[in-house]
Amino acid sequence: MEARRLAGTSPEVRIMQGNEACVEGAIIAGCRFFAGYPITPASEIAELMSRRLPQVGGVFMQMEDELASICAVMGAAWGGVKACTASSGPGISLMQEGVGYAAETETPCVIINVMRGGPATGQPTLPSQQDIMQARFGSHGDYEIIAVAPSSAQEAFDLTVKAFNLAEIYRVPVYVLSDEIVGHTREKVKIDPNVEVVPRKRPPREGYLPYRPGPDGLLPGMPAFNEGYRVLVDGQLHDETGNRVGHDPEASARLVRRLCEKITSRVDELTDVEELFLEDAEVVVVCYGSSARPALEAVYTAREKGMPAGIFRLRVLFPFPARRLAAATRRARVFLVPEMNIGKLVLEVERVARAAQVVSLPKLGGVLHTPEEILDAIASAVKGGER
Amino acid sequence: MHPLGEKYLRKHTLPTIFCPGCGDGTVLSAFLRAVDELGIIDRLALVGGIGCSGWIPVYVNADTLHVLHGRAIPFATGLKVTGPDRKVVVFTGDGDCLAIGGNHFIHACRRNIDMTVVMLNNAIYGMTGGQVAPTSPHRARTQTSPYGNPEMPFDACKLAIAAGATYVARWTSGHPRQLTRAFKEAIMHPGFAFIEVLTQCPTQTGRYMKGGLDAPALLKDIRASVVGKERAASLPPEELADKVQIGTLHTEIRLEFTEALRRLSEGDGK
Amino acid sequence: MKIPCIDETWCKGCGLCISECPRGVLGWSGKRNRRGYNLPAVQQPEKCTACRMCELICPDLAIYVEEEEQCAKR
Numbered sequence: 210m211e212a213r214r215l216a217g218t219s220p221e222v223r224i225m226q227g228n229e230a231c232v233e234g235a236i237i238a239g240c241r242f243f244a245g246y247p248i249t250p251a252s253e254i255a256e257l258m259s260r261r262l263p264q265v266g267g268v269f270m271q272m273e274d275e276l277a278s279i280c281a282v283m284g285a286a287w288g289g290v291k292a293c294t295a296s297s298g299p300g301i302s303l304m305q306e307g308v309g310y311a312a313e314t315e316t317p318c319v320i321i322n323v324m325r326g327g328p329a330t331g332q333p334t335l336p337s338q339q340d341i342m343q344a345r346f347g348s349h350g351d352y353e354i355i356a357v358a359p360s361s362a363q364e365a366f367d368l369t370v371k372a373f374n375l376a377e378i379y380r381v382p383v384y385v386l387s388d389e390i391v392g393h394t395r396e397k398v399k400i401d402p403n404v405e406v407v408p409r410k411r412p413p414r415e416g417y418l419p420y421r422p423g424p425d426g427l428l429p430g431m432p433a434f435n436e437g438y439r440v441l442v443d444g445q446l447h448d449e450t451g452n453r454v455g456h457d458p459e460a461s462a463r464l465v466r467r468l469c470e471k472i473t474s475r476v477d478e479l480t481d482v483e484e485l486f487l488e489d490a491e492v493v494v495v496c497y498g499s500s501a502r503p504a505l506e507a508v509y510t511a512r513e514k515g516m517p518a519g520i521f522r523l524r525v526l527f528p529f530p531a532r533r534l535a536a537a538t539r540r541a542r543v544f545l546v547p548e549m550n551i552g553k554l555v556l557e558v559e560r561v562a563r564a565a566q567v568v569s570l571p572k573l574g575g576v577l578h579t580p581e582e583i584l585d586a587i588a589s590a591v592k593g594g595e596r
Numbered sequence: 597m598h599p600l601g602e603k604y605l606r607k608h609t610l611p612t613i614f615c616p617g618c619g620d621g622t623v624l625s626a627f628l629r630a631v632d633e634l635g636i637i638d639r640l641a642l643v644g645g646i647g648c649s650g651w652i653p654v655y656v657n658a659d660t661l662h663v664l665h666g667r668a669i670p671f672a673t674g675l676k677v678t679g680p681d682r683k684v685v686v687f688t689g690d691g692d693c694l695a696i697g698g699n700h701f702i703h704a705c706r707r708n709i710d711m712t713v714v715m716l717n718n719a720i721y722g723m724t725g726g727q728v729a730p731t732s733p734h735r736a737r738t739q740t741s742p743y744g745n746p747e748m749p750f751d752a753c754k755l756a757i758a759a760g761a762t763y764v765a766r767w768t769s770g771h772p773r774q775l776t777r778a779f780k781e782a783i784m785h786p787g788f789a790f791i792e793v794l795t796q797c798p799t800q801t802g803r804y805m806k807g808g809l810d811a812p813a814l815l816k817d818i819r820a821s822v823v824g825k826e827r828a829a830s831l832p833p834e835e836l837a838d839k840v841q842i843g844t845l846h847t848e849i850r851l852e853f854t855e856a857l858r859r860l861s862e863g864d865g866k
Numbered sequence: 867m868k869i870p871c872i873d874e875t876w877c878k879g880c881g882l883c884i885s886e887c888p889r890g891v892l893g894w895s896g897k898r899n900r901r902g903y904n905l906p907a908v909q910q911p912e913k914c915t916a917c918r919m920c921e922l923i924c925p926d927l928a929i930y931v932e933e934e935e936q937c938a939k940r
Contacts, residue, residue: 273700284643
């Protein structure tokens with residue numbers, strides 16, 4: 210059996226694909242349980258987890274389907290362990306009921322979605338960004354999740370660590386919205402074993418109520434089974450003891466509101482955006498994930514040519530940083546939104562940037578935008594202003 | 597209240613949702629006796645599915661997960677592999693376990709993962725108002741089989757044995773002493789233990805399939821429909837035709853899943 | 867003497883204790899509890915052998931066999 214472990218405490222730099230970087234990020238973040246099911250283009254995550262987790266004292270399981278996978282992940286979380294799963298379109302669809310359960314019971318977990326072309330069986334081996342709104346709204350009911358969007362193998366590592374940390378702090382399911390390009394492209398990744406990791410924190414046992422939030426509206430830590438908490442975890446809307454209150458409109462509303470507001474009221478602290486040249490940008494490219502790569506290339510080229518272009522690249526996709534987008538782009542006349550889908554994040558940009566012109570740059574078919582396409586769009590936008 | 601209720605129930609969740617005369621309550625009571633006799637309340641990890649039976653673990657003051665329909669077993673799997681010393685007990689119904697949860701059920705049997713799955717079988721979907729179930733008799737009239745059930749029912753115990761379960765028993769809610777003993781055997785059994793409990797359901801099965809809500813009559817009916825395994829061996833086939841066997845139907849010791857994980861991870865490759 | 871002790875708060879009046887008793891110790895009391903359920907009652911205490919079938923069958927943990935004096939106390 211391979212016995213390659215991370216030795217010592219100094220960072221190492223390796224060439225690896227994004228999928229592998231997600232695995233290393235998860236392990237450094239403390240993940241010790243993975244349950245998943247094979248699916249292109251995410252299978253490498255399961256394969257690598259099957260090798261790496263036993264090396265670090267964790268458990269890997271290939272479950273019988275994705276429904277079992279998300280549920281086993283949640284069982285492991287309540288068993289006291291940081292846990293995650295990885296899948297793509299069809300499998301993520303199957304997991305949606307589970308995601309809703311994680312949100313409602315405030316079970317911390319990470320779901321890596323290596324997005325591929327859809328809908329249905331779609332394009333198993335080609336990338337897309339079609340599923341970003343599924344991450345946000347995929348399950349039934351009112352709830353909020355957090356979603357991060359890596360644009361490179363390095364970010365696959367960094368943002369997977371971040372995803373685990375956010376899951377612990379907010380006790381919420383967190384998506385890593387990768388895609389086939391990020392997942393399969395091999396790049397240099399610096400694996401830093403000293404990266405900041407939020408440890409699993411046990412709440413105080415004295416007078417413990419599983420769903421009583423602290424003064425900040427967040428639950429204080431995550432208990433584990435068989436440590437004396439005697440928790441009642443229920444998918445039905447519940448009170449602070451875990452007992453169901455579905456028949457009580459006020460108590461039900463209170464819980465749903467808290468579940469949503471614990472995220473929506475914290476947009477500012479959750480915002481994580483790369484902003485370039487926004488001081489003078491009249492044309493701002495709002496981008497995320499793989500399509501940010503040609504966007505960056507296009508903007509750099511545009512600026513060399515004297516065009517006032519800028520980049521607003523989301524690393525945390527949801528909650529959507531509406532205020533930051535509005536504030537950081539006071540000068541912007543046009544927002545360009547390139548995405549590998551029919552136009553999804555652009556709906557959020559349109560909602561926020563009412564004074565400016567918003568141009569959707571959809572790309573279907575499972576191919577990435579070229580820098581030239583985006584550069585042409587920037588040039589048109591700049592020209593439009595000159596008229 | 598019964599002293600075991602005082603000792604083990606989550607008071608603020610009472611009264612139970614069980615209808616008057618429901619067999620689920622008897623099963624809960626028998627389970628508490630087993631828990632008390634084994635002294636394992638601190639090691640218990642309980643998981644309930646969706647349906648009346650899924651409420652049983654909610655009422656027990658242990659660590660409890662009340663989960664999604666059909667998914668109790670995968671949740672329980674996550675709990676077990678992250679804490680092999682836990683005593684994981686799943687309470688599920690015939691629909692929860694064999695319909696929507698069927699796939700998880702057969703794989704857990706195959707893995708022989710150390711947990712106890714108690715399936716309360718009232719041959720109907722009770723919580724949702726009396727629809728046909730994978731265990732409903734052929735020709736049974738229910739809310740979704742008004743002309744009679746066109747399908748044949750599962751034999752859950754046969755399914756469990758075929759899929760690899762290493763402890764399989766069937767009792768009824770009219771056998772509380774045997775139930776307590778079976779719970780103890782199952783919980784201590786190092787492998788996947790499956791107990792099917794035929795339960796009277798006055799409000800749905802009684803009303804739609806058996807012509808009445810009288811719990812004593814329904815229980816009498818269930819008792820008349822079963823025959824003990826040993827006794828069955830000496831009966832002629834004609835007498836067995838319409839009877840269901842109860843008792844400990846199968847036990848064996850086979851490599852258990854968390855043990856297999858441990859061995860393989862430690863690299864002995866056996 | 868041991869007799870069945872009925873907790874009127876939790877009883878749902880299902881009648882299983884009455885029918886399970888092999889000696890006819892229990893019968894219907896003619897009373898209802900606060901939730902409207904018909905309550906059983908011990909009618910022939912001297913016949914009780916403390917077999918505990920009533921206690922074991924009750925779905926609501928609302929009956930248990932105990933010394934008569936203890937029962938009155940609860």
